[in-house]
Amino acid sequence: xxxxxxxxxxxxxxxxxxxxxxxxxxxxxxxxxxxxxxxxxxxxxxxxxxxxxxxxxxxxxxxxxxxxxxxxxxxxxxxxxxxxxxxxxxxxxxxxxxxxxxxxxxxxxxxxxx
Amino acid sequence: xxxxxxxxxxxxxxxxxxxxxxxxxxxxxxxxxxxxxxxxxxxxxxxxxxxxxxxxxxxxxxxxxxxxxxxxxxxxxxxxxxxxxxxxxxxxxxxxxxxxxxxxxxx
Numbered sequence: 506x507x508x509x510x511x512x513x514x515x516x517x518x519x520x521x522x523x524x525x526x527x528x529x530x531x532x533x534x535x536x537x538x539x540x541x542x543x544x545x546x547x548x549x550x551x552x553x554x555x556x557x558x559x560x561x562x563x564x565x566x567x568x569x570x571x572x573x574x575x576x577x578x579x580x581x582x583x584x585x586x587x588x589x590x591x592x593x594x595x596x597x598x599x600x601x602x603x604x605x606x607x608x609x610x611x612x613x614x615x616x617x618x619x
Numbered sequence: 620x621x622x623x624x625x626x627x628x629x630x631x632x633x634x635x636x637x638x639x640x641x642x643x644x645x646x647x648x649x650x651x652x653x654x655x656x657x658x659x660x661x662x663x664x665x666x667x668x669x670x671x672x673x674x675x676x677x678x679x680x681x682x683x684x685x686x687x688x689x690x691x692x693x694x695x696x697x698x699x700x701x702x703x704x705x706x707x708x709x710x711x712x713x714x715x716x717x718x719x720x721x722x723x724x725x726x
Binding site (some may be wrong): 566567605609610611 | 715
């Protein structure tokens with residue numbers, strides 16, 4: 506079964522950093538664009554970043570540009586999101602997803618609070 | 620960013636009856652338009668892609684239609700498992716954007 510499993514969430518103070526990971530299995534990871542999306546508590550969905558198959562093209566939503574970095578390791582079938590200078594408004598469940606949202610992970614909660 | 624506006628935002632439905640959700644885009648879209656369903660505490664699930672194509676395993680009571688800036692999701696006969704929040708999404712212009720969500724509940 507195709508699966509995405511996120512990890513790395515937690516409680517962090519404003520201005521702090523976190524690195525999220527997403528482990529992919531049961532599909533040829535290196536052949537797919539991969540995505541990070543988020544959902545603030547009780548709110549809607551928002552795409553955060555995307556990365557192409559070999560990691561050379563990366564795109565971000567304006568609100569995270571310069572603070573978040575998406576990356577991947579095709580040898581480890583893993584996707585990452587390095588989040589720096591975190592703000593209270595970054596509090597959300599973060600999901601990794603494949604190819605336009607056909608597959609989603611279970612999500613990992615990031616809470617930014619003092 | 621492209622703004623996606625759904626209506627209604629709340630939709631009480633009767634089991635076995637049809638239901639319809641509309642989504643309007645602030646820009647004309649190509650065919651990269653999808654519908655998602657999310658139950659409480661769960662990840663979203665894509666139901667419809669490319670405006671009208673059902674994803675694998677999605678019951679045929681779900682159908683999508685539309686073009687340009689106006690799109691519709693229809694459920695021919697609502698079942699209990701259909702409750703939750705439905706989101707439209709455009710995948711034409713980055714950043715891709717979702718509608719606000721329509722909460723479907725049983726009357």
